[in-house]
Structure formats: C-alpha cells, structure tokens
Amino acid sequence: MPDRLDAYRRKRDAKRTPEPVPSGSPAPSRGDTFVVQQHHARSLHWDLRLERDGVLVSWAVPRGIPRDPDRNHLAVHTEDHPMEYATFHGEIPAGEYGAGRMTIYDRGTYATEKWRDDEVIVVFDGAKVSGRYVLFRTGGKRGNDWMIHRMDPLPAGWTRMPEGLSPAEATPAKRLPADDGAYAFELHWPGQRAFAAVSGGRLDLRADGTREITSEYPALRAMAESLAPTECLLDGVVVAFHRVPVYMAFDLLWHNGESTVDEPYAARRERLLALELAGTHWQTPPHFAGGGAFARDTAREQGLPGVIAKRLDAPYGAGDWRAIPAGPRRR
Numbered sequence: 001m002p003d004r005l006d007a008y009r010r011k012r013d014a015k016r017t018p019e020p021v022p023s024g025s026p027a028p029s030r031g032d033t034f035v036v037q038q039h040h041a042r043s044l045h046w047d048l049r050l051e052r053d054g055v056l057v058s059w060a061v062p063r064g065i066p067r068d069p070d071r072n073h074l075a076v077h078t079e080d081h082p083m084e085y086a087t088f089h090g091e092i093p094a095g096e097y098g099a100g101r102m103t104i105y106d107r108g109t110y111a112t113e114k115w116r117d118d119e120v121i122v123v124f125d126g127a128k129v130s131g132r133y134v135l136f137r138t139g140g141k142r143g144n145d146w147m148i149h150r151m152d153p154l155p156a157g158w159t160r161m162p163e164g165l166s167p168a169e170a171t172p173a174k175r176l177p178a179d180d181g182a183y184a185f186e187l188h189w190p191g192q193r194a195f196a197a198v199s200g201g202r203l204d205l206r207a208d209g210t211r212e213i214t215s216e217y218p219a220l221r222a223m224a225e226s227l228a229p230t231e232c233l234l235d236g237v238v239v240a241f242h243r244v245p246v247y248m249a250f251d252l253l254w255h256n257g258e259s260t261v262d263e264p265y266a267a268r269r270e271r272l273l274a275l276e277l278a279g280t281h282w283q284t285p286p287h288f289a290g291g292g293a294f295a296r297d298t299a300r301e302q303g304l305p306g307v308i309a310k311r312l313d314a315p316y317g318a319g320d321w322r323a324i325p326a327g328p329r330r331r
C-alpha cells in the first residue's frame with residue numbers, strides 16, 4: 001500500500017544512510033512536535049518539520065527561520081519525513097541523498113492556527129524558535145516554493161544587526177603609549193579593510209563598511225557556514241598570504257541580536273575569541289594586553305608596518321586607536 005512516506009523511502013537506501021527508514025505505514029499522532037535541523041548539505045540550510053497526521057511535514061529554509069518580521073525567507077516544501085526523524089542527527093554519507101552533517105538546531109511543540117494546502121499559521125514554543133509564523137505558497141499549485149514570515153515583532157532582547165557603522169580608524173602616532181598596561185596591541189596587517197556580516201550561514205563582506213565585495217573572495221564564504229547558526233558583524237581585514245586571502249577578524253560589533261559596540265575592547269575581544277575563528281581562510285589575529293614593545297618587535301621581525309594600540313576599556317570607535325610604526329629592521 002502506498003503511503004505518505006513513499007517519496008521519502010524512494011530517495012534513501014536504509015543500508016547506506018543512518019537516517020531512519022521505517023517500512024511500516026505512519027500511525028496517526030497528536031501532532032504538536034516541531035524540529036529545526038541544521039543541515040550542512042551541498043548548500044547549508046535549515047529543515048523545518050511539523051508533525052501532522054503521523055508524519056513530519058517538511059520545508060528546507062536556506063537562510064533559517066527569520067527573527068525579523070520585515071524579512072521573509074524562502075522555504076522549499078520537501079517530502080514528508082517519518083516521525084523518527086524528529087530526533088535524528090548525524091552524518092549522511094557522501095553520495096547519498098542530502099549528504100552532509102545534520103544537527104538539531106531546536107525542538108519543541110507548536111500550536112496550529114490554520115492549516116491549508118497553501119497556507120499554514122503556527123505558534124512555535126521552542127528554546128530558540130518561538131512565536132507566531134505563517135508559511136505560504138508563492139508559486140503555482142504544483143510548485144514547492146513557499147515563504148516563511150514571522151507575524152510577531154522581533155523576539156524580546158533581539159536587536160537588528162546595525163547598518164551604516166563606520167570602521168574605526170587609527171591615528172598615526174610616533175611612540176608606544178606610556179601607560180602600556182591600559183592598551184592591547186595588535187599587529188598592523190595591511191590589506192582590504194572589511195566588515196563581515198554573517199547571518200543565516202551567509203556572508204556579506206563590505207569594503208570599508210559600505211561597498212559589497214563578497215564575490216571577490218569566494219573562499220571566505222565558508223566562514224559564514226562554519227559559524228552557523230551564530231550571527232555576527234565582524235570588523236577585520238582581508239590579508240593576502242601568497243595570494244591566498246585570509247580574513248583577519250579583529251573586532252566584533254554585534255553578536256546574536258546584541259550590539260557590542262558600547263562594550264569595552266576587552267569584553268568584545270573575549271566574545272570574539274569565543275567564536276573560535278580558525279579556518280584556512282579566516283582567523284582572529286593575536287593581541288597583546290600590555291607588552292607594546294614586544295608586539296612592535298614582533299611586527300618588525302615579520303616585516304609588518306607596525307602595531308595598532310587600542311585602549312582595553314574603550315568602546316568601539318572611541319577614537320583611541322593609534323598606529324605606531326615598527327621601525328627599521330635590525331640586523
């Protein structure tokens with residue numbers, strides 16, 4: 001007897017995938033579980049699944065569940081999944097359907113306000129996903145393209161990523177500051193200064209905070225995928241190491257719905273380091289709290305133009321950054 005899981009079974013070989021592939025027909029169920037899975041398939045997306053009539057009705061959402069009611073996200077309707085899938089996480093092997101790592105982003109219950117073939121209104125009650133949402137079909141009757149829209153205001157405590165911030169500039173200085181211990185010292189990396197906005201696993205790279213240059217550095221896109229589901233706004237510089245671009249992220253301006261620009265440098269640094277940016281094409285360069293002379297010697301040995309001194313207790317853009325030359329190389 002054909003049932004609602006036929007399409008699901010056709011795409012999978014139970015001997016090759018760790019995913020549940022039940023042979024029995026789905027049994028009727030209460031229908032209030034939801035799960036959002038983060039799926040690092042060929043293209044990163046989030047899978048939203050709602051329990052309904054004994055199966056998980058599913059959509060693939062490339063940019064994740066929107067928190068902003070002003071931004072609707074595409075949601076592609078996919079085949080019904082078995083109830084057992086609500087707890088699935090693991091690695092789908094290369095060559096199999098949906099190959100890649102899948103983790104559970106959130107699970108919880110939901111209430112249905114409306115359920116029609118082309119429009120679904122639900123209220124989520126999860127740890128990360130909560131509030132009232134509508135899913136609506138945008139293509140024709142046979143199309144799989146839907147949109148998901150948040151009907152509630154922004155979640156409490158979540159602010160939008162800031163736009164129009166200017167990159168903080170360093171003022172040239174001849175000498176290291178006298179009150180060494182009040183400063184952190186970073187090596188001065190020459191390159192393309194850029195803000196990196198990371199959201200929904202996607203990167204938006206802005207030269208000097210304004211001009212979009214994401215497409216000029218395709219190797220950096222994976223940084224956003226590796227950070228997902230973290231959302232953040234980074235300040236940094238794209239440095240070419242033997243023509244290989246590396247994004248050196250040296251500051252954090254917004255993090256998961258919170259602006260950090262008013263926090264002191266030391267607190268922003270702590271948050272930045274917790275992101276553990278350590279990829280082939282992205283990293284957080286070291287800083288030296290105090291120890292300006294050591295940092296300057298290091299810059300000189302590495303052939304860098306100098307060091308940037310930043311007050312440990314100052315908010316972002318407070319005008320306290322100083323660029324100090326490394327001086328000539330000693331022999």
Ligand code: MN
Pocket residue numbers: 039041045046047060098
């Ligand atoms: Mn998927």
